[in-house]
Amino acid sequence: MISAELFCDELEQRGFSLASGVPCSFFGGPIALLSRTPGRYVPAANEGNALAVAVGAALAGCRAYVMLQNSGLGNLINPLTSLVMTYRIPVLTFVSLRGQPDPADDEPQHAIMGPTTRPYLDMLGVPNWTLRAGDDEERFRELLNTAIGSMSAGHAPFICVEKGVVARVTENHIDQDGRLDSGEAVRVIAKLAGDAPIIATTGYTGRELFGIDDRPANFYMQGSMGHASSIALGVALADLQRKVIVLDGDGAALMHLGALSSIGFLNPPNLVHIVLDNGVHESTGSQATTSATTRLDQVAAGCGYRSTRTCRTLPEVTEAVTAALTSPGPHMCVIPTRRRQNPLPPRATSAHSPQSLRSRFTATLNNTTESASSEG
Structure with missing residues (x-):
């Protein structure tokens, strides 16, 4: 080595x-x-x-x-x-x-x-x-x-x-004071989501959601970093009557920041964009992102999101997500979080194949659409 x-x-x-x-x-x-x-x-x-x-x-x-x-x-x-x-x-x-x-x-x-x-x-x-x-x-x-x-x-x-060629070193730690536990925030979001589909970005965010509330209406990304919001945009545009939540990370959102401009331009009223911002690429070793100098809420506002908010307490998360799910969007909610301290759940693919995750998610969306059509 x-x-x-x-x-x-x-x-x-x-x-x-x-x-x-x-x-x-x-x-x-x-x-x-x-x-x-x-x-x-x-x-x-x-x-x-x-x-x-x-x-x-x-x-x-x-x-x-x-x-x-x-x-x-x-x-x-x-x-x-x-x-x-x-x-x-x-x-x-x-x-x-x-x-x-x-x-x-x-x-x-x-x-x-x-x-x-x-x-x-x-x-x-x-x-x-x-x-x-x-x-x-x-x-x-x-x-x-x-x-x-x-x-x-x-x-x-x-x-x-190849793996194991270069040794690791101890990382410099960024200030984590005043940040929420991401698991607690995800638990609140999952509870409030109801039957709304959730698209979870790759890495630890998807694993956390899987461990807290695995359900067919969740789509857990494997790879394709930075594209969660675009996937959610496509889902949202397919049925404007259905609320759609994207659970994003700061590094992922920054990777393809132009997606926010597309969302603002197309103005889907049913899209709720939530970013867990811990300031690091946590699943690759906690290397710093540039979110410390980028106000993602202000970027979203500049792109045309109908509302943006940064939530620093769980009551604020509850209030913001509830409001977003009951009013026209698109909405952005940024949640500053700490790096995860507890053992993480396994990947969703430990229990479901990527193909089965796709199939059950698609079936859930189609059933919801068919139900809405029949009621109309």
Whole structure:
């Protein structure tokens, strides 16, 4: 195993002065170390943004690298192919190999990208190498030197990293005072939801809802981070008489913030958007998001949401959600929460396959729609 300190030091010794990325637990150690020095690590909203930041640094004469999870590789493809490869801008990217070597040992959303990450890079003609779990420091140095040689030839190489290659370090903790317990907030929301469908974002939020109130009207996302609000928008537009709740996270909402603009523009009166904001990407190691300087409620208001509110107590949550469910929206409710302290429930896919989750959710929506039509 390579220490996080060595990982960062070897890159710095080779002139890499800036890193950007979207957290993956495989790179939790380097991200934690780099984040202790302002300006060394840029927490990007999504993987494409991270690559663009590295491109800007490279254009300004700096060596930069990107760290990301292979499940987010798709967000990177447009700037990779139309910008980096077209302009031949030398940027180094580290991508984790989630779902490899055995997809069954990882979450179901990694089953497709796990075995196809490297073939996909090969298909694009991107130089790439793999740092395996048993590789030592010398192998890491060798790959870095090879990658730099590729960059000197105008390429943007990738180093694929298996699980357990880079050690973790203790994270810096952000202030958690004055924040609600997320489980208590989710319990209130689930109770108030009635028969309204709930679309829960990926990661710990969906697991928490699953443990508190598993029901067919819940859709638990696996992967596809940042798209919960867009899924909820589609559900809401399909039947404007049905209230729809999206249970989002700050990192996920920030990843595709433009979705808020679409919601405001289309103005669905039945959509209730709730964001649990704990300030970190908790399921990947609690790396900080940028929500500390982004007022998501004000962003939603600027996008055209009918009402927005930040709730700091459970009575405020009850009041806000009740009002949202009984008045025309779209509504935004931001709930500052603490990082989770108690053991988490298992993923919903421990009890239901992704296909069965889809089927029961769809059946519930269709039954509700048919009932409403017959009553009309």
